[in-house]
Amino acid sequence: MRISDTADLWWKTAVVYCLDVETFLDWDGDGVGDFAGVTERIDYLAELGITCLWLMPFYPTANRDDGYDITDFYGVDPRLGTHGDLVELVRTARDRGIRVIVDLVVNHTSDKHPWFKAARASKGSSFRDFYVWRAEKPDDDTSDQVVFPDQEDSIWELDERTGEYYLHRFYKHQPDLNVANPKVRDEIAKVMGFWLELGISGFRVDAVPFLLGLEGIADSQKEGFADPHDYLAALRSFLGRRTGDGILLGEVNLPYREQKKFFGGRDGDELTMMFDFVGMQNLFLSLAREDARPLARTLGRRPTINPDAQWASFLRNHDELTLDKLGEDERQEVFDAFGPDPDMQLFGRGLRRRLPPMLDGDPRRTRMAYSLMFSLPGTPALFYGEEIGMGENLDIEGRMAVRSPMQWSAERNGGFTTAAPSRLRRPVVAGPFGPEHVNVADQRTEPGSLLSFVALLIRRYRESPELGWADFTILEQPHHGVLAHDCRWEDRRMVAVHNLSSDRCTVPLQLTDTEPGSRLVDLLQTGATELDAVGRAEVAMDGYGYRWLRVVSPEGRRLA
C-alpha cells in the first residue's frame, strides 16, 4: 500500500459534511437558503477541511417531509436556485478539493409525483406498476412496520379512486416504488446517470433496505428479480462505469450481520459505504454510562468488510438520534441521561436533540465525543453546525428540531438571511445555544473554539490514513471508562485514548511490535511519551480527556 492509494479510494479517508441547502445560507434574502449561499461558503468548508459535501434533497418537492418527498427526480427546487447554480456549486467545491454527493431517494416518490398521479388515475395506467398495489383489504396489523408511528398505523393506504391499497413504508404521501418493475429500475439508473453527468461523485442512498424490500410485490412481478442484492450490485457497477470512483453511501440501519450483505459480502460490490448506526447507538450508551465497554464490545463485533468498503462514523444526523438497536433498558438509560423530557424524545426510540445540549454544554465532554468519533476506524461524517456546537430548537416540530438555520454570526437570524425573521424557512435556535453565543464568526478567530478544535481533528485525521484504512485492536487496560485503540496500517500507527468518565486516571498501555526507542507523540496537544523496550507507556488522562498518540519509531520519517 502506498499513500497514493488514499487518492484512489478517496472515500476511505474522506471527511463528509451533510447540509440542507435550504437552511445553510440564504444569499438572495428570501428567507430560504440557496445554492448561491452554499457556494459562498465553500471556502469556509474548505478551511474546515471537509472533503465530501453531502447535499440533502434539493429536488422539487411537495415538502411534507423536508424534501424527501420528491415530485421530479431531474429537477431542482426553484426556491434554492437553478441547475446552473448547482453546477457552479459543484465546480467551485471541486476546485477546493471537495467532492459533492447528493441524496438519492428512490424508495418512494411524493404522491404528487406525475408517476403516482398517473398510476392512481386508473388500474390500466401504464404507470400503475411503478408502485405496489393490493386489491384486498389488508387484515394483518402492520403498525409495527411503519417508520413514523406518530403519523401512520399501516403500511397500506386505500386509494379511493381505484379501490386498491398502495404500499408506503414512510408517510402515506410517500408511495413506495416497485423496483421489481424493470421500467422503474431503468428510471432509477437514468436519474443517477443524469446527476453524475453534472459532476457529482456519488449518492447518499436513502432507506436502502426498504428500496430492496419485496414486501407486497406479486410473485409474477418478482420474476427476473430473484435477489434484490444483485440489483444493488448492478447499481454499483453502473456507477462505476459512469464515474470510475463514484460512491454509494447507504442508509442501512440494520444489525451488523445484515449490513454486511449490503456491502456485497466478501466481493464488496454493493454499497461503498454505510453509516455505522449500531456503533453510534452504543457510543451514546457508553457516553451515558461513562463506560467505554458497550462501544468496545460493539467495535469488536463489527464485521470484516472488503478492504475497498468503508464505515461512516457519525454522532448526529438530520433525523432523530435513533436508539432502536439498543435494548429497552439501555435506551431508557440514554433517554434518562440525554433527553429525559418526553418532548425531547421521538417515536419511543430516539432523541430530537443535538449533541452539546445533551451534554449540558460541557465543552470538554463535547470535544472528547468528537475526538472519539473522528478516531474510530472509518470515515467521519458531520451534520452542519456540529463543528460550532449548535443546539436544537425544540419548538420546531419532530425531527426538524435539529434542522434550524446555520448560525453564521451574532447578527439577526444568526446571519443566515437578511429577510425578516417571520419569513425564515425555520426559526433559529434561541437561548444559550442561539447565535448570540454559538456562531461561526466568533469561533473562527478563536484558537480555543470548538470550530478550531474540529478543524484540528480533521487535519489530523487526514494526516493519519491509518484511521481510515487500518486494522484496529482494542487495547487492554484497567479503566472501564476508557477506550484505547491501536490503529495500524503498515508502518503508520496511531493509538487513541478516550476517557468517557469524569474521573482522571493513568492508563497503562502495552503495545506490541514496537521498535526500541519509539515514542508516542501527541497529535492534539504538545508532548510525547517514551515507550519502554517492550512497548509500555503510561498515559495520564483528565476527566473526559482525549489523546491521539502517533507511534513514531527512531527512524520514522512521518510528521508528528
Ligand code: NOJ
Ligand atoms: C430517511 C431519511 O433520513 C429521512 O429524513 C426521511 O424522512 C426518510 N428516509 C424518508 O425518505
